[in-house]
Amino acid sequence: MTRSRAAVVRRFGGPEVLEITEVATPRPGPGQIAVRVRAIGVGFTDLMARSGDYLLQRRLPFTPGYELVGELDDGRLVAMSLPKMGAYRDHVVVPSWLPVPLPDGLDPVAAATIPLDYLTALSLLEKHARVETGDAVFIQGAGGGVGAALSRLGKLKGLKMYGTASSPDRLSTNGVRFIDYRSQDFETVLAEEEPDGVRAVFDHLGGAMVRKGYRALAPGGVLVSYAFSGRPGHMVADTVKGAIGVGLRGLLPGKRTALCMVPREVKSDHTWYRDSLRRLLDLAAEGAIHAEAGAVFPLAEAAEVHRALQHREITGKVVLTTE
Ligand SMILES: NC(=O)c1ccc[n+]([C@@H]2O[C@H](COP(=O)([O-])OP(=O)(O)OC[C@H]3O[C@@H](n4cnc5c(N)ncnc54)[C@H](OP(=O)(O)O)[C@@H]3O)[C@@H](O)[C@H]2O)c1
Structure with missing residues (x-):
């Protein structure tokens, strides 16, 4: 069994409850696809969920994160907004309708600021x-x-x-x-x-x-x-x-x-979700909307990133990378 990393919250609390752990690399079942995660967008919702303050994520344990850019087995880069949290990890398995191809020329780290x-x-x-x-x-x-x-x-x-x-x-x-x-x-x-x-x-x-x-x-x-x-x-x-x-x-x-409530809207209207995300990624690739991470950190520093965001020591959109 191959192993990879995931940031896991086992009890609600401060940034210290966000632990990087080794987990079994998930395998896709029918109708699913495996994605090697490259970049993860961090939102305020992740901090709320970690502290137990978010209605849509009340179950423990869980992995935070609603948006990511990753690579399919054939090397294609894709972006996605997840209907349920779980992006802070090296590998995800998602429904095959979820990944949307990245347009040529769009940087994967910049693209991770777009979905949610x-x-x-x-x-x-x-x-x-x-x-x-x-x-x-x-x-x-x-x-x-x-x-x-x-x-x-x-x-x-x-x-x-x-x-x-x-x-x-x-x-x-x-x-x-x-x-x-x-x-x-x-x-x-x-x-x-x-x-x-x-x-x-x-x-x-x-x-x-x-x-x-x-x-x-x-x-x-x-x-x-x-x-x-x-x-x-x-x-x-x-x-x-x-x-x-x-x-x-x-x-x-x-x-x-x-x-x-976008996570619900992603789940309930696949056509709206895919068309909209494709349109937004194209706008970002053309430079019509500004896609740029305010700060980039390795996934291993997720807890420190949460701490710094909470204390407003970092501003702008933060992206975690798995490299
Ligand atoms: N419904 C959905 O599908 C959905 C999707 C994404 C996010 N959200 C939610 O949307 C909220 C914002 O998320 P985010 O990631 O954009 O957070 P964020 O980047 O932290 O932005 C929140 C903004 O609120 C401003 N703010 C704080 N106190 C304020 C006040 N008293 N009056 C006016 N503005 C104030 C802050 O302004 P300053 O920085 O200038 O102080 C900050 O820029 C979160 O609750 C998140 O869970 C919902």
Whole structure:
């Protein structure tokens, strides 16, 4: 039996619970394909799952990670967004519809920054908000992984964008009007700048932010929630409560609400998933969207990467490599 490495969480906790262990290399069954992992995208969701704060990953033990780039047995490079966590390892076995070929010229490490954040952004914009060129929108956390992907796709679509962040650094190049969440109230800024309201609000914080975002909408506008992560340590309960609240609010007349959960969408709509990821990888290969890792570390340093991200010592999208 051949052996390979996997990062495993056996109990929820701090970065130290993320252990690199030796495991049997998985073998594909019917309808599955083996992939040698080359690069893994790290998202905030991985940290939430590790600490037990993520509704979709409550079982132990598990391997974190939703996105990767790898190599098939015939040498072809592929990217994928997993419907269930498990990317932090040397080898994965996945359903054969999941891998999407990498276009020529796209660097595998850069490509690993694309799947989850950009599929989420595309789903938010096209499936849930259905925004049009020229629409004014508000992006909560526009400098984060999903927020930056939303901003870049929004710029390509010609949206008028407002976004919160702690610093303007990553917003102006994406054409987003900066609102400092530490010193400004976004509802007040939007009321001044867009007195008729915005067409769409994208929120990952939940609670009061959802209520304020909903009030900032124009008649016929839509609030799309894709996480409820405003209170670390309470995200499981907040997600359940928040999802119910967003659903109920959607029953009110005049405005819409929607919930986006990409791992579920990958699993339930293979055609949307494959077409969308192919399109995004092509955009990255053409340089139309900026695909670049903010930092690259070996898989063996996954726990240290989680620690540094938690303490905000690293910014930008982090990629782990198996070499
Ligand atoms: N629904 C889905 O399918 C899906 C997919 C991917 C991710 N997610 C979820 O989306 C969330 C974001 O993930 P991510 O990987 O993009 O995380 P991330 O890179 O850490 O980004 C989060 C952003 O939130 C901003 N932020 C923090 N406190 C804020 C506040 N009080 N007001 C406004 N913005 C604030 C931060 O801004 P600064 O850096 O400027 O402080 C940061 O840029 C997570 O909860 C994740 O689980 C959901």
